[in-house]
Amino acid sequence: MDSKIRKGIWNCTIALLMALVFATAAPTAGGQTPTVKTKPGNKGQAEQKRNQAEVKDWWKNAVIYEIYPRSFQDTNGDGLGDLNGITERLDYLKELGVDAIWLTPVYPSPQVDFGYDISDYKNIDPQYGTLADFDRLVAEAGKRHIRVLMDMVMNHTSDQHEWFLESRSSRDNPYRDWYVWHDGKVDRATGKTVPPNNWQSLFGHSAWEWDAKTRQYYYHKFYIQQPDVNWHNPQVHAAFEDVAHFWLKRGVGGFRFDAITTLYEDPSLADEGVVRDKDGKVIINAYGDPQLDGSKTDNQPGLHPVMQEMRAATDKFNLETFPGTRVLIGETYLPNIEELTKMYGPPGKPEFHLPMDTQVAFINKLDVATFRSKLIDAETHLSAHIPLLLFDNHDNPRLDMRYGDGVHDEDIQRVLATILFASRGAALFYYGDEIGMKTTPPERKQDVKDPIGITGWPREKGRDGERTPMQWDASAQAGFTTGTPWLPVPPSAQTINVAAQKKDPYSLLAWYQSLIRLKKTVPAFERGANIMLDVENTNVLSWLRQAPGAAQVVVCVNFTAEPQTVNLATGGAGIGPRHVKTLLKTPGAADPQSLRAIKLGPFGVYMGEVQ
């Protein structure tokens, strides 16, 4: 792109942005005492009140950054990222403007599922550091007003966890009932013992593993090395509350609940239905198994009381010990908005603060009508709860592969980032998205690290492609490690890296920074409703942010590779022929005279304050 053109457009944008940045009382990080600097008196009390409100509501307009610690920053040359590496990069995160970092699991683990197989919930895996390193990370993050969120994996443990080692040691061990054990059934044709039903692991093949010693099967929704915990047992509830308290006491700002929809299974043990295509043919998944409908093992009602308990325990902790809301985030892959709404809990019995809206996240194609309808759902169907929008995580190909066209990938990522940060609610993004890191899957089966990529090769290549080392600079290992990285650094690191983008005020990184700053400083973005405009348009998604007492803001994003002009002044949802003052725009968009004609370049974005 012609950098001169960019420069002209950006100069006025940056000036406006700077003008918009007004001083706000510093938010207080999880576990840190709020800093009230003024002396007592009316002014002091008012400030204290505002400070307390910020501490309480920080999550409602939060920007959350997901870190895959193994791939973020290595400090000891072993090729694996570590906690000290995250601490080292806190200034970068601060500059980016994030309020919280969510760490995928850093607990001791045999690392079969790269940390999601936990063998001790109250420690740090030596490959990541020590508890002291963790405490230092929380303290340093706190100084920068960044909260640290932990992954809470309650569906399963590692098969090396002492609870499971006990459980499998004999049928009458006190821990036997901490896991899901069942007798097999006898197959009439062969006379052999077979699993109790047809349930499958999400990672391929039967979800039942035979234990020769105690002659029963145990259930595992994920890897064989990840036995499911039995949530019918009250001791399990107490054990996980205790785990939560352990980390809350260390000052964490909340938890992301892993695989929460798979917590319970239907006690009837009935077979799940087989999914067929439109011609009635059974669909075969990447592992060669028939696709099942998940009706007996996913989203079972028992998970709601569990989350109500966890929320009550966490809320109670907030009140009694440290100030500041500890936020509960859910990994909530659900079929529709109605099911997502339930995750917030019924009136008076709150569950998640922020269950992930995977409805929007995984539309996986740039279709204006679908985006509009899913965003309207998030605005109107969540009973006034706060949406948590996201587009990416460590389990899915990155944005280039799901939304890119191979030609305008960076522009498309600007479009997605705009939707993410300029919509109401909290926003979650994945490390490397801010520089446009590309999905880089292994080319040969022998290079695959993620076990599902071995079981499912070549249809399922695993998740290595979206977990490659963070690209800090153009050096041999991208500034990630001085050793040999656990996954190869993608060749794209030569051009796509933080150091290069920091020098370029028109980079994707700068775009992210600008959007985040606007989200935090423009009142309509901070608290305004989302109202869709120009709702018949199939090329451009436009919306208004509107809050009482605040200037309205319009946002337009072009979903096509063609230039577009939109008229937000007239028509059904038009807001009148008013003037508009540019807040942010991409190259190709001129400063419009009025809302009658907003011009956008290919995949262009325009954002302006209505005068």
Ligand code: NOJ
């Ligand atoms: C969801 C996590 O995001 C994924 O990485 C993991 O493999 C499964 N849960 C099992 O814990």
